[in-house]
Amino acid sequence: MKLNITWKIFIGMTLGIIVGYILNQSFKEDVASLDSASTYLNLLSKIFLRMIKMIIGPLIFSILTVGIAKLGDFKLVGRIGAKTLGYFYFATILSLLTGLVAVNILRPGRMMQIDLPKTGADTGIEVKKMTLENFITHLFPQSFFEALATNEILQIVVFSVFFGIATAAIGDHGKIIIKALDAVSEIMFKIVSYVMGFAPYGVFGAVAAVIAQKGLGILSGYLYLIICFFATLAFFILVILPLICMFVKVPYWKLLTYVKDALFLSFSTASSEASMPLQIEQLKKFGVSERIVSFVLPLGYSFNLDGSMMYMTFAVGFIAQAYGIDLSIGQQVTMMLTLLITSKGIAGVPRASLVVIAGTMSMFNLPAEGLILLFAVDWLLDMGRSATSVAGNAVATAVVAKWEGELNMKE
Numbered sequence: 001m002k003l004n005i006t007w008k009i010f011i012g013m014t015l016g017i018i019v020g021y022i023l024n025q026s027f028k029e030d031v032a033s034l035d036s037a038s039t040y041l042n043l044l045s046k047i048f049l050r051m052i053k054m055i056i057g058p059l060i061f062s063i064l065t066v067g068i069a070k071l072g073d074f075k076l077v078g079r080i081g082a083k084t085l086g087y088f089y090f091a092t093i094l095s096l097l098t099g100l101v102a103v104n105i106l107r108p109g110r111m112m113q114i115d116l117p118k119t120g121a122d123t124g125i126e127v128k129k130m131t132l133e134n135f136i137t138h139l140f141p142q143s144f145f146e147a148l149a150t151n152e153i154l155q156i157v158v159f160s161v162f163f164g165i166a167t168a169a170i171g172d173h174g175k176i177i178i179k180a181l182d183a184v185s186e187i188m189f190k191i192v193s194y195v196m197g198f199a200p201y202g203v204f205g206a207v208a209a210v211i212a213q214k215g216l217g218i219l220s221g222y223l224y225l226i227i228c229f230f231a232t233l234a235f236f237i238l239v240i241l242p243l244i245c246m247f248v249k250v251p252y253w254k255l256l257t258y259v260k261d262a263l264f265l266s267f268s269t270a271s272s273e274a275s276m277p278l279q280i281e282q283l284k285k286f287g288v289s290e291r292i293v294s295f296v297l298p299l300g301y302s303f304n305l306d307g308s309m310m311y312m313t314f315a316v317g318f319i320a321q322a323y324g325i326d327l328s329i330g331q332q333v334t335m336m337l338t339l340l341i342t343s344k345g346i347a348g349v350p351r352a353s354l355v356v357i358a359g360t361m362s363m364f365n366l367p368a369e370g371l372i373l374l375f376a377v378d379w380l381l382d383m384g385r386s387a388t389s390v391a392g393n394a395v396a397t398a399v400v401a402k403w404e405g406e407l408n409m410k411e
Helices: 005-026 031-071 074-106 132-139 144-149 153-169 172-196 199-214 217-248 252-269 273-286 290-303 306-322 329-345 352-363 368-375 378-403
Strands: none
Touching (some): 031 153, 031 252, 074 329, 153 290, 217 378, 273 378, 306 329, 352 378
């Protein structure tokens, strides 16, 4: 029996847990050997993620340019863009609110007995102030090739929109470019199939390295926090997203069966970006037109990271509770509205969620060292929020396609 990608990834993750645990127990007293083993195991994950990043730029540029060129109408592009961004902000408010309500009801910071970090302890996270000017200038590339080289998805999207509209505007000469880029996108999808063959090994390496380094024992002290956060993510995936789809008349559970491989891949690698090429293919099979997929999905990876949004409000609330600080309803609403804006400018920022959380904490005078409370389990929570963001973007793409009459599902 031939195993599908989900089973292969599951086997890779299971073996990773087993091998990581064995290494952690065997070399517990030999830190140098443990670090060395983790480094070599993590190479598999790094290779896989680098291959994914190798694909993303050319793939987005080729399929988005072709999609825009075939639309051939700047007003149509603007209409789809307005609907897409409108939905993204609606989903962002829902996810921020879900995280905020959950942390107030479940109160993980008050229920857990965790030793607080020493006052003034260095977090290693640089607090960056996100301004409207920085966000707007970041949208536009200085060089298209620089944007490709650094995988700046938003900048690639902006250039592709201009390039696609210009290609359509020059008529017959543009058809040559469209045909060539069509061929490029087919080649990139072929490369995707090759890269996905390495996914189980990348998952194995990522999981084994983390478990070897951290061990499973560290989870016991954070068990209530982990349960609370994953319950919040589950509520969003199993209740909120289905309700959105019900109102728009998109078959949510059928959609999930198509993108389950992408969800599982993102969960096991703790990277929503890792599953983007696979998700593009699966959404097309679900019935979403190529031009909607190529336009909405790349934008979603910068504007619609539902799992990360929930994490931000949840994490700030958790840290405040751990220090016995009560944030008023007014402060919490202010925090949510601030994150609604600042969270959109984090694309390409390393450890983006933690950077934004640190910035938000400084606004409310929460102890900066409180961020250290999250470090031990951030890798695990990241797995959940990455998968949630993938589910959210699948729904966003299907919803916009439904609004545009470009969702043609097979019976």
